[in-house]
Structures are given as C-alpha cells and as structure tokens.
Amino acid sequence: MTPTFSVPQAAQSSPGQSLPTESRVWAADLAQHAGERVLLNGWLHHTRELKRVLFLLLRDGSGVAQIVVEAPEARALVAALPRESVLAVRGTVVASPAAPGGVELHEPTIEIIEAAAGEPPVELFRPEPGEQQPTRLEHAAVALRHPRVRAAHRLTAAAVEGFRATMRAHRFVEIATPKLVGEATEGGANVFPVDFFGRRAYLAQSPQLYKQMMAGVFERVFETAPAFRAEPHDTARHLSQFLSLDAEMAFIADHTTVMAMVTEAMRGMIAAVAKCEAEVALLGIEVPVVPVAIPQLHITEALALVSEATGEDVRHEPDLAPAHERWLGEWAKATHGSYFLFVTGYPMVKRPFYTHPDPARPAYSNSFDLLFRGLEVVTGGQRLHRLADYRAAMAQRGIPEAPFAGYLETFAHGMPPHGGFALGVERWIARLTGAENVRETTLFPRDLHRLTP
Amino acid sequence: MTPTFSVPQAAQSSPGQSLPTESRVWAADLAQHAGERVLLNGWLHHTRELKRVLFLLLRDGSGVAQIVVEAPEARALVAALPRESVLAVRGTVVASPAAPGGVELHEPTIEIIEAAAGEPPVELFRPEPGEQQPTRLEHAAVALRHPRVRAAHRLTAAAVEGFRATMRAHRFVEIATPKLVGEATEGGANVFPVDFFGRRAYLAQSPQLYKQMMAGVFERVFETAPAFRAEPHDTARHLSQFLSLDAEMAFIADHTTVMAMVTEAMRGMIAAVAKCEAEVALLGIEVPVVPVAIPQLHITEALALVSEATGEDVRHEPDLAPAHERWLGEWAKATHGSYFLFVTGYPMVKRPFYTHPDPARPAYSNSFDLLFRGLEVVTGGQRLHRLADYRAAMAQRGIPEAPFAGYLETFAHGMPPHGGFALGVERWIARLTGAENVRETTLFPRDLHRLTP
Numbered sequence: 001m002t003p004t005f006s007v008p009q010a011a012q013s014s015p016g017q018s019l020p021t022e023s024r025v026w027a028a029d030l031a032q033h034a035g036e037r038v039l040l041n042g043w044l045h046h047t048r049e050l051k052r053v054l055f056l057l058l059r060d061g062s063g064v065a066q067i068v069v070e071a072p073e074a075r076a077l078v079a080a081l082p083r084e085s086v087l088a089v090r091g092t093v094v095a096s097p098a099a100p101g102g103v104e105l106h107e108p109t110i111e112i113i114e115a116a117a118g119e120p121p122v123e124l125f126r127p128e129p130g131e132q133q134p135t136r137l138e139h140a141a142v143a144l145r146h147p148r149v150r151a152a153h154r155l156t157a158a159a160v161e162g163f164r165a166t167m168r169a170h171r172f173v174e175i176a177t178p179k180l181v182g183e184a185t186e187g188g189a190n191v192f193p194v195d196f197f198g199r200r201a202y203l204a205q206s207p208q209l210y211k212q213m214m215a216g217v218f219e220r221v222f223e224t225a226p227a228f229r230a231e232p233h234d235t236a237r238h239l240s241q242f243l244s245l246d247a248e249m250a251f252i253a254d255h256t257t258v259m260a261m262v263t264e265a266m267r268g269m270i271a272a273v274a275k276c277e278a279e280v281a282l283l284g285i286e287v288p289v290v291p292v293a294i295p296q297l298h299i300t301e302a303l304a305l306v307s308e309a310t311g312e313d314v315r316h317e318p319d320l321a322p323a324h325e326r327w328l329g330e331w332a333k334a335t336h337g338s339y340f341l342f343v344t345g346y347p348m349v350k351r352p353f354y355t356h357p358d359p360a361r362p363a364y365s366n367s368f369d370l371l372f373r374g375l376e377v378v379t380g381g382q383r384l385h386r387l388a389d390y391r392a393a394m395a396q397r398g399i400p401e402a403p404f405a406g407y408l409e410t411f412a413h414g415m416p417p418h419g420g421f422a423l424g425v426e427r428w429i430a431r432l433t434g435a436e437n438v439r440e441t442t443l444f445p446r447d448l449h450r451l452t453p
Numbered sequence: 454m455t456p457t458f459s460v461p462q463a464a465q466s467s468p469g470q471s472l473p474t475e476s477r478v479w480a481a482d483l484a485q486h487a488g489e490r491v492l493l494n495g496w497l498h499h500t501r502e503l504k505r506v507l508f509l510l511l512r513d514g515s516g517v518a519q520i521v522v523e524a525p526e527a528r529a530l531v532a533a534l535p536r537e538s539v540l541a542v543r544g545t546v547v548a549s550p551a552a553p554g555g556v557e558l559h560e561p562t563i564e565i566i567e568a569a570a571g572e573p574p575v576e577l578f579r580p581e582p583g584e585q586q587p588t589r590l591e592h593a594a595v596a597l598r599h600p601r602v603r604a605a606h607r608l609t610a611a612a613v614e615g616f617r618a619t620m621r622a623h624r625f626v627e628i629a630t631p632k633l634v635g636e637a638t639e640g641g642a643n644v645f646p647v648d649f650f651g652r653r654a655y656l657a658q659s660p661q662l663y664k665q666m667m668a669g670v671f672e673r674v675f676e677t678a679p680a681f682r683a684e685p686h687d688t689a690r691h692l693s694q695f696l697s698l699d700a701e702m703a704f705i706a707d708h709t710t711v712m713a714m715v716t717e718a719m720r721g722m723i724a725a726v727a728k729c730e731a732e733v734a735l736l737g738i739e740v741p742v743v744p745v746a747i748p749q750l751h752i753t754e755a756l757a758l759v760s761e762a763t764g765e766d767v768r769h770e771p772d773l774a775p776a777h778e779r780w781l782g783e784w785a786k787a788t789h790g791s792y793f794l795f796v797t798g799y800p801m802v803k804r805p806f807y808t809h810p811d812p813a814r815p816a817y818s819n820s821f822d823l824l825f826r827g828l829e830v831v832t833g834g835q836r837l838h839r840l841a842d843y844r845a846a847m848a849q850r851g852i853p854e855a856p857f858a859g860y861l862e863t864f865a866h867g868m869p870p871h872g873g874f875a876l877g878v879e880r881w882i883a884r885l886t887g888a889e890n891v892r893e894t895t896l897f898p899r900d901l902h903r904l905t906p
Contacts, residue, residue, distance in 0.1 A: 024704065026624070041672075041703075041704045041869065043867050044867070060672060061624065061626070061670075061671045061672030061673060061703070062624070082867075084866040084867035085867050086867045086868065086869045113869050113870075114838065114839065114867055114868060114869060115867075116865070116866050116867040117840060117865040117866070118865070118866075120866050121862070121866075138859070139859075139862060140666070140859065141666040141669060141859055141860065141862045141863040141866075142669075142862060142863070142866050144666075144667070144670045145669060145670050150670050150671065153626075153628070153670075154626055154671075156627075156629075157626050157627040157628070160627060161617070161621070161627065164614070168614070171479070171514065171515065173514070173606075173607055173610050174609075174610040174613060174614065175606070175610070175896060176609075176679065176696045176878075176896065177896060177897060178694060178896075178897045178899050179632070179679050179681075179694060180645070180656075180681070180693065180694055180899050180904065181904070182904045182905050192633075192647050192648060192649060193647070193648045194645050194646070194647050194648075194656065195645065195646045195647075196645060196693075196904060197683065197685070197901055199904065201904055203633075203647065203656075210896070210897060213593070213594040213597075213906070214597070214896070216594060216595075216598060217514075217597045217598050217603050217606075218514045218603065218607075219494075219513060219514030220514060225678065225679065226629065226632050226678060226679070228632075228633070230650065232650070240633065240649075241631060241632060241633055243629045250494075250514070251477065251494045251566075385567065386567065387570060403905075405905075405906070406591070406592075406593065406594055406905050406906020407594065407906060409574070409592060409594045409595060409906075410594040410595070412569070412570040412571070413537040413569050413570070413571075413573050413574075413594075413595050414496050414497075414537035414538050414539045414567055414568075414569040415539065415567060416494065416539045416566050416567060417566075425629075443628060443629065443630060443631075443663070443667070444630060444631045444663060446631050446633050448650055451633065451634070451635045451649060451652065451654055452635050452856075452858075452859050453666070453858070453859020453860060453862075
C-alpha cells in the first residue's frame with residue numbers, strides 16, 4: 001500500500017478517440033459498487049486523523065467519498081498535502097453505515113495527479129461557507145467548489161432544463177436572438193453602450209421585440225439567454241447580467257392564457273428541481289407545491305388588501321413596493337397555502353409601450369407579475385398586436401417609429417393576439433433556496449462594482 | 454357558410470388560468486383528426502383559385518393546411534384578403550390523397566382575426582425564397598416565416614437540444630457565465646468595448662476561462678450562449694454574434710478524450726436533427742452519418758497530403774487555408790466515406806496561451822479542429838493545468854498575470870488535466886443544410902454593416 005506518485009499516462013501512442021478505458025467510478029455511484037475495487041478521481045476535500053486511521057474525504061463532480069487510510073506512509077503523505085490537491089484513488093468499496101452514502105473505500109492506493117500550491121483561500125470543508133460574500137466572490141474559482149454552493153447551481157441547471165422541456169412539450173420552439181441592438185428595448189436609461197464598429201449599439205435588456213417577431217413565425221417561442229441591465233443601484237436582487245427565461249405565444253385569449261403557461265413552466269421547473277434529491281437534501285430546502293391554479297389579485301385588490309392590513313393608504317399607488325410584495329407573499333401563504341401569487345392589471349403607465357390595455361379599464365393593463373415567496377420573479381402580459389395600436393402608443397410616449405421599422409413590420413403583416421413572459425433564473429433560485437442575495441445564486445456576478453473574476 | 458368577422462372573445466370575465474378551452478388543432482396534426490370538425494389558427498399563406506373552388510393554404514407554427522372554399526361569398530372574402538392575414542378556420546377534416554399531408558378542410562367557417570395591411574415585402578409562398586439576401590435580412594420579421602427558412606431554424610433548435618442532452622447524459626452540468634469581461638479572453642483585437650458604469654469592459658469572445666474554472670467545480674460543464682467577435686471582414690462564415698456550444702471536462706488523458714466527447718456530441722446533434730423528419734424532407738437534405746471513429750490527420754500529415762495533391766508546397770505553413778480545408782473535406786469523404794475529419798496538433802504559435810503542448814513535439818499542440826464538409830466547425834484541445842505552465846506561457850507571450858488573477862487561482866488550487874471544445878451552431882447548421890452563407894442560418898445576423906432589425 002505504498003502510495004504511487006505517477007500522473008495518468010498520456011495517450012500519445014493511441015490514435016483512437018475513445019473515452020478513458022479504466023472505468024472511473026463517480027462518488028455519487030459508489031454504493032452501487034460494494035465489494036468491487038474501483039478508481040475514484042477527485043479533490044482532497046478534507047481529512048480527519050484518528051489514532052490509527054485517517055479519513056480522507058475525496059470530492060468529485062458528483063459528491064464526496066470517504067476513504068479509510070491506514071498505512072502509516074499513506075497517512076503521512078495525505079496529511080502533508082494541501083486541501084484541493086487532485087488525486088486518483090484506487091480501493092475496495094465496503095459498506096459502512098456510518099460513512100456518507102453508506103459506503104467507504106478501504107485499502108487505498110493514492111496517486112497524486114496534481115498537488116495544490118497551498119491551502120485554499122476559502123474553507124470548503126465546513127458545512128456552511130464561513131467567509132463574507134465579497135471574499136467568496138473574489139475567490140469564486142475556488143469558493144464555488146463548496147458542496148452547498150455548487151448544489152444551488154446544479155438546481156439552476158435543472159430548473160433551466162425543466163423550463164425548456166415544459167416549453168418544448170407545449171410546442172414552443174427555441175430561438176437565439178441578438179444581444180447587440182440599435183435601440184433600448186425596454187426604454188429607460190439602464191442600458192450598456194457598446195462600440196459596434198464605431199457605431200453606438202446597446203446590450204439587449206431583453207429579447208422582447210425579437211420574441212414577438214418570432215411568435216409571428218413559430219407561434220410559440222422561447223429563449224434562455226443572458227440579458228443586460230445597467231442597474232446603478234447596489235441591491236440584493238439586481239445584477240448587470242442575468243439569465244432570462246423568455247417565452248412568447250400567439251393566439252391567446254388574453255394575459256390569462258399566458259398565466260396558464262407560466263403555471264405550467266413553474267410546475268416543470270419545480271419538478272426538475274425535486275428530482276435533484278441529493279442537492280435538495282444537502283441544502284435542506286422545502287420544494288414548494290405549485291397550486292392547480294395559482295391565486296391571483298388585481299393590482300387594485302392587492303393595494304386595497306395592503307392598505308387594510310397596514311393602515312397605510314396605498315390604494316392609489318401605481319405599483320407595489322418591496323414591502324407590499326413581501327406582505328402579499330405572506331398573505332398568499334396564509335390564505336391560499338401558496339408560495340406563488342399572480343398580481344394582475346398593473347397600470348399602463350408602469351408598463352412598456354408594447355403592453356396591451358385591459359379593454360374594460362384602459363388605464364390598467366392585461367399584464368401580470370408572479371410573486372414567489374413575496375418577490376416578483378416573472379413579468380408578463382398580453383402585447384399590442386395591431387399596427388395602429390403601436391403607432392398610437394409610441395406617439396403617446398414620444399417613441400420614434402423609424403428605429404423600430406423592422407419590428408413594426410411584424411404587425412403590418414398579420415399578428416394575432418399574443419403575449420409572453422420573462423423570468424430571471426438567479427432570482428428564482430434564490431427564492432427557492434432561501435438565499436438573501438441574488439449574488440449567492442450567480443456563478444460570477446456582474447454589478448456596479450464587480451467585473452472580475 | 455357566411456364568414457364571420459369576430460375576433461376571439463377576451464376572457465375578462467374569467468378569473469381562471471386555463472389554456473384556451475376550444476381545442477385548436479395544429480396543421481401538422483390534422484391527419485389525426487379525419488372526420489372531425491376542428492378549429493385551425495394561422496396565417497393566409499397562399500390561395501389558388503379554380504373555377505368553382507378556392508384552395509386556401511393556411512400556415513401555422515407547425516405546417517401548412519389546405520382548406521377547400523366553395524361558397525362564393527367566402528371565396529370572394531378570401532381572394533380579397535392580403536396574404537399573411539390571420540385567420541381562425543373551422544371545418545371538417547377530409548382525407549384527400551392529393552392534399553399536403555393527405556387531408557384537407559371542407560365546409561369552412563372563416564373568421565378574420567387580423568387582416569394584414571398589404572401584401573408582404575417578400576414572397577413566402579414560393580418553394581424557395583426568391584429575393585436577394587439583403588432584402589430578406591431587412592425584412593426578417595416576415596421573411597423568416599417562409600416554410601423552408603424557418604425549417605432550418607427548427608433544425609437549429611433540435612441540434613442545440615441534442616447537444617445539451619448528450620452532454621447531460623455524460624454528466625456535464627450546464628453553466629451560465631459572464632458575457633461582460635475585463636479582459637479579452639482569446640487575445641487579439643476582435644473584441645467589442647462596452648461602457649460598463651464608466652469603466653472599459655469587453656463582450657466575451659468565448660466562455661473559455663470560466664468553463665475551465667467551472668471544470669474545477671463540476672468536472673464536466675457545458676454552456677449554450679452567445680459569443681461575440683468584432684470581425685472586421687465581411688465573410689460568409691463569420692458574424693459578430695453567434696451561439697457557441699461549449700464544453701469542458703476534467704480528468705482527461707489528453708485531447709483525444711475530448712475528441713471522443715466531440716464525436717458523441719456530433720452523434721447526439723445529428724440524431725436530434727434526423728428526428729425532425731418534416732423539416733429534413735422539406736429542405737431535402739442528407740443527414741450525414743457520424744462514423745464510429747471520425748478519421749483524423751495530424752496537421753503535418755494534412756499539409757503533406759495537400760502539398761502532394763496540389764503540387765503547391767504548404768508543408769511548412771502553420772495553418773490550413775480555407776481551400777486546404779475544402780480539399781481535406783473531399784479527401785475524407787473519398788477516402789473514409791466521412792463528412793467529418795479531425796485535424797490535430799496545430800502549431801503552438803497558432804493557438805491561445807492556455808493550450809497544452811504535445812509532450813512529444815512541444816512546437817505542436819494537443820489541440821484539434823473538426824472539419825464538417827470541409828469547413829472548421831469545432832475547435833478544441835487539452836489546456837494547461839499547472840500554474841507554473843500558465844506563468845511560463847503568459848510570460849512568453851507578454852500577457853500580464855494581474856488581470857487574470859481570479860482565473861489563475863484555479864490552477865494554484867488543484868486542477869487535473871482537462872480540455873474542451875466550442876462549436877458555432879449557425880455555421881454547423883449551414884454545413885448541414887448546404888447554406889452558402891451563415892447569415893442564412895442566423896435569425897437576425899449582426900455584422901459590420903448590420904445592427905437591425
């Protein structure tokens with residue numbers, strides 16, 4: 001049991017394109033190999049030294065495996081290695097009820113693939129990351145290796161694919177739209193200017209105009225792509241770049257058709273998350289149930305409820321303040337047993353130019369937000385679909401038509417009633433996992449102060 | 454059979470979030486409803502007037518349905534409508550071997566949802582788009598509705614999901630990385646500068662550094678996201694934005710492990726495309742077979758072959774010219790029956806700083822390109838994984854370390870041998886469909902001259 005110091009043989013001599021032949025076992029699958037001698041690859045996560053034995057915790061892409069090191073030479077070797085050194089360990093899988101996953105590796109042969117230069121800048125072996133957020137963000141390359149931290153990002157991957165699978169099941173076609181645009185899509189000043197071959201361009205705040213154009217092609221489209229907002233404020237819920245899950249659908253009755261599709265998307269995302277049992281258990285989160293029909297309130301009803309409950313008269317406010325959203329989140333849970341709540345009908349003045357008014361109350365819109373645990377995570381609604389309505393809306397808001405000629409052509413050539421929605425996935429995952437700050441659920445956040453790593 | 458002129462009832466009165474109750478049938482599914490009376494939604498694609506009957510071709514998101522209009526009033530109505538008007542048509546599905554899809558709609562009731570303002574700026578009803586490319590790009594919102602044009606984009610959606618499914622099956626975890634970066638990743642001048650809150654940032658040319666950092670977290674990662682290159686030349690194969698399918702994997706033997714994964718990805722993408730039978734038939738394309746092992750040539754072998762065949766001595770060139778790639782594509786087809794060919798070992802001087810040299814011939818690299826029908830569609834290779842090697846490579850190329858501190862930390866804290874690849878999906882689909890120009894397979898291309906629509 002003398003440890004060896006070789007690195008894996010490079011395959012110079014082999015002209016083939018086969019995956020490595022010695023079948024390597026992943027930590028998460030170890031229990032399926034009880035009694036076998038296997039190869040594990042991974043990082044030296046942690047060690048615990050007892051009197052006669054050293055427990056080596058080896059972390060790979062899937063999980064953490066416990067290795068029992070008894071030979072004195074091997075123990076000395078491992079004890080001297082910095083954490084995060086990369087190892088190949090061969091050993092026999094033995095059932096051990098006390099070990100993580102119910103198995104551990106005995107009689108190991110340990111090969112050092114690459115020794116770390118020193119101890120990591122953040123501690124990865126404690127149950128919770130201990131360092132302050134700025135430190136963890138600065139050392140993201142290492143800090144993201146923490147099992148709990150990466151578990152949240154694995155849930156993100158699952159949720160995004162859950163969204164896509166739901167959309168595909170409903171005949172939505174995936175699209176890829178330009179992120180370099182000539183005009184600000186959503187209006188406002190929060191755009192990043194780009195030097196585009198000497199011309200001024202902007203980073204797209206959303207794929208809004210393009211997904212509407214494409215709803216004229218495929219009827220139902222979706223995109224999962226970065227969106228950019230030059231948010232000048234340092235808040236816990238805004239970032240300069242986020243992953244936007246977008247959908248648009250034609251032939252709707254009104255915004256309620258879109259809300260039905262949002263409900264399906266929530267169901268698909270939640271189901272995908274629920275399948276990640278190891279991550280859900282590690283994070284200790286409650287996976288919420290999506291009600292058959294998510295409760296809904298018109299903005300006027302929501303403001304009346306808040307006024308009544310708080311004693312502060314907000315009935316004539318045009319929008320919900322964050323504190324109101326939090327209160328409504330608690331109200332939905334208490335009254336309807338739902339973590340989700342639709343608020344509909346936001347005043348037209350608070351919505352972009354392409355918003356469709358409520359035909360019965362034209363100062364209000366056929367739009368909605370979805371609150372998840374008291375925070376807005378989805379925005380959507382019905383769009384205008386008649387060219388004349390666009391012209392009137394743009395004239396009223398002082399938006400020139402010329403830069404939008406390619407977009408307006410959509411409506412000159414036949415568009416049915418349509419609508420859609422957008423969801424920022426980092427914020428959604430933060431609500432799901434209970435993270436206070438969206439920076440906890442973004443791999444490499446970008447904000448006013450942060451452009452690296 | 455008097456046509457009605459109503460628009461669908463808005464659902465103001467309904468507080469529910471149900472999808473529309475009258476079940477609308479998609480054109481592609483019409484044959485499954487023979488004998489039933491159904492509702493179709495769609496666009497007036499084309500009409501053909503015979504003596505006693507008018508054939509109305511209605512296009513929806515899934516395909517085109519033929520409707521037989523006999524009532525004189527209805528014929529007059531339809532004949533007067535501009536193409537692309539939006540209709541709801543109720544009728545009886547009748548088997549008709551001569552009709553597209555083997556069925557047609559009889560005894561229709563036609564409802565105009567939205568009349569188009571005039572004839573479309575490009576003709577959509579001819580088998581092939583007839584207008585020149587600039588015209589079609591200018592009027593993309595309408596031109597993309599052409600059945601052949603949109604079919605190519607549906608293949609893109611399928612191929613992208615085929616890539617993701619293959620990666621997930623091999624335990625790759627999806628990631629989302631920053632598109633706003635402080636430094637040019639791939640070197641060179643082809644970066645777009647961004648005004649990032651008064652600081653200079655760049656649009657990411659690739660997720661290279663981030664996917665390597667994340668290979669330290671999950672071992673195997675992938676991303677499908679836009680990448681940006683300020684290409685100053687007007688070519689048929691370069692755009693300012695493209696959808697990059699990226700992957701990175703740890704614990705490889707060398708670049709041949711990555712090539713094996715590229716082969717799997719090709720297989721997954723091709724299989725996903727092959728499932729789109731209607732689109733493959735409409736486009737009349739041959740879906741290529743991916744060989745069990747894709748043939749491969751070292752760059753020195755490739756240049757020797759080209760020299761021998763052409764009489765021009767290119768053996769000491771550092772790279773393949775486009776004409777050489779075309780010749781090699783034909784050679785691979787003729788010699789190995791393969792549309793795919795790996796060229797390996799490109800000289801280190803032609804590859805970025807993170808490239809791993811060939812240990813046996815250090816002037817050459819453990820890298821590869823994949824040619825598909827004589828055009829490079831994938832680039833990949835093994836990366837350096839030791840901090841000391843990065844330091845030496847950066848010093849040699851005059852690249853300062855400080856801006857890359859967060860990246861270099863990855864290698865100070867344990868990285869195994871790793872590598873990856875990147876594929877531009879628009880170019881890949883162009884090779885698949887035989888499009889001469891990548892603008893044909895990009896929804897809204899961005900280039901030196903084009904920032905709209």
